[in-house]
Amino acid sequence: MHYTSSSYFKIVMIAALVFVPAMAFADNGKASSTAVNIGWASIGCGLAANLALTSFKLARKMIPMKVLVGSGSSQNLASTYSKILNFHIILNSIGFLLGLFHGYLLLRGLDYISLSLVVVMTVSMLSGIILKYASGNNTKFFVRLVHSQFILGVMLVTLVLLHVITKWH
Amino acid sequence: MNINKLIQNKKLFLVIFSVLTFSTIGLSTAYADSDDNQMQALQNQLPVQNTISPVQYHIHNHFRLHHGAILQNPSSGGTPLNNQGPTQSQIKPQTNSAIIAQNAVSNRNSINLQSNTGPNATTSSMTTYDNSVLSGVSTNIAHAETESEANGENGITANNPASSEVAYNGNNQNTMNPAKLDLVLWITIFAITSIIVHSAWKVYKTRRKFAVKKTV
Known part of the structure; x- marks a missing residue:
């Protein structure tokens, strides 16, 4: 089956529509919202x-x-x-x-842990996008170093765990 | 065109990503507003009992347990009774310098009490002696609560009806000290800054190494 770029775009748009009912019922006071x-x-x-x-x-x-x-x-x-x-x-x-x-x-419910998680996720995402599309050697080398830091992964996992633990109660 | 080639298309990927990001932000902001209104409406439905502070609750609880009395509005009047307070030995462990200090302030004040222990409900007012005990107990409770919060214990607020309001607002989900949580953010920022500086230093070192090799 052959897909064109416009058909992929349509699939993405249709998939986005799935979130409309989700938004309507979001945070309705139930524990599993x-x-x-x-x-x-x-x-x-x-x-x-x-x-x-x-x-x-x-x-x-x-x-x-x-x-x-x-x-x-x-x-x-x-x-x-x-x-x-x-x-x-x-x-x-x-x-x-x-x-x-x-x-x-x-x-x-924003707290310091969630904010830290947002910071780490944004840094990882931005460095990933730049790594994918950067053309300069130095930029690519720099972003590769940032994106593949072990400490960044450890921080991400720790913050996700902390976020889940603190919000669970 | 397969999905791999779609990802390779830089412009298309960035356009889709930006559109999805901004639409998410816009829609979520719109729903966050409507959600605030819902929460406000629900908060208005909360019983009045939930609006008392923890210290007020403990004072109330103290008189319910030790005096068998319910706090009443002082403006409603009442007959003073001097023999309703606890003995000196009963209040000794709770007294401290704060009692003496607050006793001086509250010498002329009196709080009306309504006894519900006897066969006939009587209305009485607190003497200076009782008032000093109340002020001392409230000070102790206030300090004890501060300490327990600092230690991450939430035993007092767990039994407190006012805690339901705090939990409902969603602003106090964490039992950790806010100062410690503040530290988490600073550590994260410091770690990310260190990563960026370390990576930049490595790139600089490599470039310099290559430049030196080229010159040689």
Whole structure:
């Protein structure tokens, strides 16, 4: 089945319409409101996107290529990596937007942990976008260093856990 | 055109991303306003009992437990009775210098009480002696509450009807001290600044290394 760019755009727009009823019923006083569920969806997207890329990178280092991609050709490996990278980008973009949406709907409960989480998520997202589309070598090198810092990932996981724990009560 | 090529299209990706971001912000802001109105309407439905402060509640509770009395509006009048207060030994553990200080201030004041323990309900007013005990107890409770909040314990407000209002507003979900939570934000900002500075320094070092190699 062949899709054009306009058909993809239409699919995205139709998918966006799904959120209209969600917004109408958001934060309706129930414990499991849609606004809270959007937050869980954001966490799920982030987990799936980052675990996929991290596990592939770890596997590439630890497991022989023949086992990982079949034939062992570098072209096959590159195409597999490209697919996983695109999956990482798309799911993280969706997760970031869902997180943004969740944050704005529950803006009343803003605290320092949530604010810190927003800062870390924004830095990660911006560095990721720049990394994807930057053309200069120095810029790319700088943004790659920022985006792939281990401490950034640790902070993200810690803040998400703290956010869930504090809001759970 | 497959999804991989769509992602490669820089302009299209950025346009979709910007449109979705701004529409999300706009729609969410609109819904946040309507949500505020809903919350305000619900807050107006809360019982009046929930508006008393924790200190007021504890004073009320103290008289209910120790005197078997209910606080009444002082303007409603009443007959003073001197024998309704606790003995000296009963109040000794609760007295401190604050009682003496507040006793001087509240010497001429009296609070009316309505006893509900006896067969006939009697109305009485608090003496200076009782008033000093009340002020001392309230000071102790106020200090104790401050300490427990600072320690992250919320035992007093857990039994307090006023705590339901706090929980309802959603402004006090965290049992941690706000000063400690403030620290989380500062640590995050410091860590991100360090990452950026560290990365910039690494880029600078690499560039310099290459420049030196080129010259040599």
